[in-house]
Every structure is written in structure tokens, then in C-alpha cells.
Amino acid sequence: MAPVPPGIRLLASFNREQWYRALTFILTFLLYTSFHLSRKPISIVKSELHKNCSSLSESSSVSSGLNPDVLKLRSDCGWKPFDKSNYKQLLGAMDYSFLCAYAVGMYLSGIIGERLPIRLYLTAGMLSSGLFTCLFGLGYIYNIHSLSFYVLVQVANGLVQTTGWPSVVTCIGNWFGKGRRGLIMGLWNSHTSVGNILGSLIAGYYVSSNWGLSFIVPGLIIAAMGLVCYLFLIEREYDVLADHWRNYRLSLLLPQDSVCLPLQPVVVVKSSAEPSAISFMGALRIPGVIEFSLCLLFAKLVSYTFLFWLPLYITKTAGDLSTLFDVGGIVGGVLAGVISDKLGKRASTCAVMLLLAAPTVSLQPIVGMLLLCGALVNGPYALITTAVAADLGTHKSLKGNARALSTVTAIIDGTGSVGAALGPLLAGLLSAGGWNQVFYMLMASDFIALLVKVEPWSSDLQPLHREVRAALPEPPHVLTFFFLLSGRRSRPEV
Helix, strand or coil, X not given: CCCCCHHHHHHHCCCHHXXXXXXXXXXXXXXXXXXXXXXXXXXXXXXXXXCCHHHHHHHHHHCCCCCHHHHHHXXXXXXXXXXXXXXXXXXXXXXXXXXXXXXXXXXXXXXXXXXXXXXXXXXXXXXXXXXXXXXXXXXXXXXXXXXXXXXXXXXXXXXXXXXXXXXXXXXXXXXXXXXXXXXXXXXXXXXXXXXXXXXXXXXXXXXXXXXXXXXXXXXXXXXXXXXXXXXXXXXXXXXXXXXXXXXXXXXXXXXXXXCXXXXXXXXXXXXXXXXXXXXXXXHHCCCCHHHHHHHHHHHHHHHHHHHHHHHHHHHCCCCCCCXXXXXXXXXXHHHHHHHHHHHCCHHHHHHHHHHHXXXXXXXXXXXXXXXXXXXXXXXXXXXXXXXXXXXXXXXXXXXXXXXXXXXXXXXXXXXXHHHHHHXXXXXXXXXXXXXXXXXXXXXXXXXXXXXXXXXXXXHHHHHHHHHHHHHCCCCCCHHHHHHHHHCCCCCCCC
16 A cells, blocks of 8 residues: 655645634734735826926937827826826825724724634625725726726725634634744735735736726725635634534534424523623723824834835935835744743833834835844834734733634734825825935834833833842841941841
8 A cells, every 4th residue: 555645644744623724813913914005006096197298308308200190199298187186185185084984993893803703804894895995996997087086996895804803813712822923924924925915916917008906906806705715714713613513512412313302492592701892992991002003003103104205215225125125024923922922021122122123214225224224123013013912812811701802903003004094194295305305204203102102111121130039038127238338247227
């Protein structure tokens, strides 16, 4: 008999629970990758919505031998209404309409998500997001030039996209315990960069020929992933165990042969032990939620400023190297998770990385510095939005109530989204006076993020402080010190 291949033996070594964990990890990774994939096209299509009119007019004047249709194409400044001189304000209005709607909707999303089945809630959000993403692309197909149409679509898309983050973090937090949560979520959080890269590739493929497809294709992808979510997502491990136990009990009750049994009335008793969903104020009272929320506000302000403005800054100085910042962010998220798991001190890990990140944001954008800056800036951001949010959502003060995880995650990420909206806005205002002012703002934000987290950081250091004090000899009494200086031989009474 032929031996079993080693790969098959490896697969057979995993039990059913481990397979479900792997399914949840991979599925939630792909689900939120599709969310970021559908957000990226707007930044790629901006160059097509408003073209460089000066260079186009120069090229058209030189090529006077071309036919009128080609001249008209080359003199076209873009897609109305973004072809005017105030195109920056109009494009910015679309960005801020999405970010502000996302920030406001995030606070409501967690509260709603705690009271609905996560699988159905996430499926509805992904299908709606696919619809609104496709609607933006249909503006090109149906030749729509109304600014209000595009702004309203962005607002609606920002609201429905808030269903994603609290839902996937709740699922991953339910399936993976606190022991290795930092490493698991550090690896899992790379879906952000993967989605951005895939979204850029898909949108870039269609942007020159038909920019409407740059939105329609990602919209169809996230809608399709919504159907996959409906078919396969398991919210918590208890759901699988309860289903197996229910089937086992039915197999004991049902006859194994063709014997007919009379029907008996069944009384269903609803358990009163099911924990109720936590309120918004109740979630705020969990120790550490307010501090980490404010910390994420300033950390996300720095991260999204780099996301929106780094390509423009690097284009003027050192070429298009902005993707290295995302690569460093992946490494930083995994590194922060591993260190926090090893030390068991999430706040201290974030504090050290924020302290080291402050001076790196103003250094020259070379390859090594972009990787380092991306790791130090996005490391705390990734740790707070994943492992820290999951830890706080299962805090011991909740007494085992796991239904607070979605609300806590929404509060933390919603507050961070306020910083995501403020960062690019402040950078746009300050960049008129030079890039140095932007860098000073970023360094100040890093230091403020460090200061608002002093209390959780000091809580991390209290056990170490007690250990150090226990290891040191008891210091002499202050009166004894002065008594020895006076030359007396007996210690005064105190």
C-alpha cells in the first residue's frame, strides 16, 4: 500500500475547531480586503477626472496636423464639473464627504451590530457598498456631471462601509483568544495594504479607457464577497458547537428504523442568561476605551496624512516610492503584535513606537526611512484597532459579556476616523506655507497620542515597579540620614 503523502498527513492533523479558525481567519481577511479594494479607485481616478490642461494645450498646439476630434480630446481638461480651476476643492469635498460619513456612521454601526446577527449585518453592508460603488462608476456610463450626485454616493458609501470593521473584528476576536491575539491580528491586519494594492491595480487597468469600470469592477467584487459572507461566515465558536450538539440530540431522539412514533408536544424555554447588548455610555466606561480612542485619533491622523499626501511629496523629491510606506506598515503591525504578546503590555508597545515615530516623519524619503516610518506609524494604529479593541471588548469588567466587542471597536475606530478626516485637511492648509509645517504637525500629533495614553502606559509599568521595589533593600529613614550626619549614636524616636 502506498504511503500517505506528507501534505495529507499535515491536513489530517488539524481538528475541526482548527479548521473553523482557519476558515474564519481567511474569510474575514478576504472580506475586509474587498472593502479597501472598493475604496481605492477614487484616488486613482482623480487624475482622470481632472487632467493637466496646460500640458494638453501645449501638445495640441504642436500637433496641428491632427484631426479635430483628437485636438478636442487633448484639450479636454477632464470630467465636468471637475474640469474647473477649483477642482481641488471639489475632489476634496468627495474625500471629506466619505470620511465624515464614515466617522459618524461608525459610532452607530457598532451599536446596531451588537443587536443583529453579524453575518446578516455584514452581508447587507457589503451588498449596499457594492451598489454605491457601482453607482459612482455608472456616472461615467450615463454621462452624469452633477457634483451632488457624486457627493451623495460617497456619503452613502461611507455610511454602509462602517458595517465592515466592527463585524470582522468581532468575529476574529470571538475565535482567537487573548494569548496570541497580537500576532494573529498583526498578520490579519495586512488586509488593508493588500486591498489598497489590488484596488490600485484594478482601477489603474481601466482608468485610461473607461474610468467607470474602475468603480464597477470593485463594486461587483465586494458584492460577490457579500454573498460569500452570507454562505460561510461563522460569528463565534459557540454557534458551531451548538449546531453539532443540536444535531447530536436529534440523532438520539429520532428512531433509527422505520418505526412510527406519535408526535409529542415540545416546550421551548428561552434562556434568560443571554447577555444584553451594551450601551454606548456603558462601553465608554470600560477602562482604557477613551484613552485608546483619543490615541488612535492622533495616530490615524498621521497615517492618513501620509496616505493622501505622501505620493505628492515624494513625486517632487525622490520619485514614486510611497508604496514602501505601506510595506513598512505591514511589518510594523506584525512586529507590534508579536512584541505586545511577548510582553503582555499593549499600551507600552504603542507608546514606545509612537515615541520613536515622531522624529522619523520629517526625515528624507529614502527607501530605508520610508520602511521605518511606515512601521513605526502604522504599528500602533494597527495594534489599537485590532488587538487592543478586542481586549477592551472582552474586558473583565464586562463579566463575560462578549456582546460589547462590536460597540467598543466602533467607538475606537470611529474616533480614529475623525483624525483620518482632519489629517489630510490640516495638511492641505499647512502645505501652502511649506512642507516643514506639515511635518511639525505630524510630530506634534505623535507626541499628543503618546500623552493621552499615559494612564494605560503607567498601568502597564505598575507591576514592573512593584517587582523592582521588592528586589531593592528598604531605603533608610530620612531622619536616620540626618541623625548620622550629626554624629549621634542612637536613632531619634519618630
